[in-house]
Amino acid sequence: MGNKSIHYTLANERPGPGLPPMFARYKGMVEREICQTIPAPDQDRLPTLLQYHLGWVDRNGGSVAVASSQGKALRPTLCMFACEALAGDPARALPAAAALELIHNFSLIHDDIQDRDLERRHQATVWSLWGEPRALVAGSVMQSLGDLALLRCAQLDVAPEVTLRVSSLLTESYLEMIEGQCMDLGFESQPRISVDDYLGMIARKTGALIRSSLQIGALLATDDEGATAAFARFGDYLGRAFQIRDDYLGIWGDEAATGKSNDNDIRRRKKSFPVVFGLERARGAAREDLRRIYAQQELDDADVLRVMTILEEAGAPQCSESLTQESASRAVRALEGVDLPAWARLEVEELVDFLARRQY
């Protein structure tokens, strides 16, 4: 590995910003809401699979001391935040927040099956423990529980028309998310993927649900269409910043922090942003090597290191970071015209800074 690799490995050791306070503020409420939608474990043990995936219990249904395997709950946090920032009662956004988290987790369970991933959030994946058929069912149940969670809006004095609009935004966005997954699967077998193709794919796969989280939160607080549209744009840029950072971490991230295997993305020949950029930008022998290695069925350690070096020499890490930063700035600017209290404006900045600079 060349000097640059060492440089980037060191760079990862700078402590990144911690989870902003807004995550802690909503987490408990969202978990209680999700809890209500998941049925008690019965003979078929399906609820245990769901609770295990959410990091609430171990594989035997026993309690866990430290919930290290829980996700960040980004989407519900965004939804509740948008609602509260626009002077709405965040509790009104709870059913939608729970639905968003359940649907996000449905996509993770199915993604792990598709990608044959053995680990997620520092623990064995559902399919790797219970087999594919059960994991498939668990994912579908998670999706349905999400749909069901949303319908609790009606109990919170949300007008039926608004609930229907929220429901339709949610469904459209997770359809977009699934389309994005499908495009991503297709990319694996296509030799030429442009950076633009790639950005279009992640706008669906990652962006859609992040956008709708914010849009739905806004919609539950206000009938100001301009504010809702601004939060949607905020979500589009935030989603891009989030995913490009994720892609960066998938190659140069610290395994202990991300909970995923470090060279996973390259070893699995994933066409993440740095690789798409590298394929477009590298020239001569580097380009040929990159294409040849990505056309192989299996990659060994030397292949993974060669790919990392090529990407680093092509400037992929810097370009990933600058695209993340640019998207983060655009996200902040998208909300400039919206009338927000000072605390919310500050939290927007903390959030964007965290997502663009996180180590996990």
Next chain:
Amino acid sequence: MGNKSIHYTLANERPGPGLPPMFARYKGMVEREICQTIPAPDQDRLPTLLQYHLGWVDRNGGSVAVASSQGKALRPTLCMFACEALAGDPARALPAAAALELIHNFSLIHDDIQDRDLERRHQATVWSLWGEPRALVAGSVMQSLGDLALLRCAQLDVAPEVTLRVSSLLTESYLEMIEGQCMDLGFESQPRISVDDYLGMIARKTGALIRSSLQIGALLATDDEGATAAFARFGDYLGRAFQIRDDYLGIWGDEAATGKSNDNDIRRRKKSFPVVFGLERARGAAREDLRRIYAQQELDDADVLRVMTILEEAGAPQCSESLTQESASRAVRALEGVDLPAWARLEVEELVDFLARRQY
């Protein structure tokens, strides 16, 4: 194979009743409605997978001359029928009917992955042609399109409160359906399944969506809760009659008519009704043989024939038929207290007769 097997093979050659006219009446409308929800094929070809599964196009997206691979569209037909029978405009039930068919087909695509089935409706299954990851995504998209189809209710002058109730009935019932699939998967590894366990499982796996089809159709026609509840009960018995007949056909059905491999259910060691009944009822050597064969990893032709003989000697075919008939009669009686026009009463009888005696 003993005489009894020959007897039952002959019995299958009696022509069964054809598809009742109500199926033809709604089919075109429902297909057009579903068509609107499925996006046009694009570069990732996902819509082709969906259209192929629905029997509209061949595996290359080309048109098909005879739509022999289309299903019966039972659920949308039941939904539209319930609405029309209760003097509602069946067009009001179209979005729900499309949603029900899409959700049923989502479950078939995922079922085929779980069961490793190579054929469905006389054609290769989606996963066997496009691989598991794509089939998984195609199934999820089908489910989401179902959710989305339902929301078109709002355009048809259905009150938002009613749309939300329909949406919640639909989601709850497909959650029940998925739970049933999960119980069914669990049955594979359990040596003792009682007939009661089995009936509880099919009430979810098959019954829930059939019940909600009728319930939703009724709800869109009337605010008479008694009538809606009667249609729900009708659906419960109809679902049981339908599934027990399906199980019978899965062993003694004519392969050319059902579109499935004849000995599929036994060879795959499926614990369908005749087998559960046989395991409960058979005694002595027959019982031991049945248990031993079902504990094997693989079954050869002789094993399949031996199982068929044991089931026939235990009276499983007769018992399946009588339970189907009994459920069919109860289904008809469930609607006795509802004020229905003569044409609808006649069609109920035709439908029940068809479902209980069909050959496919």
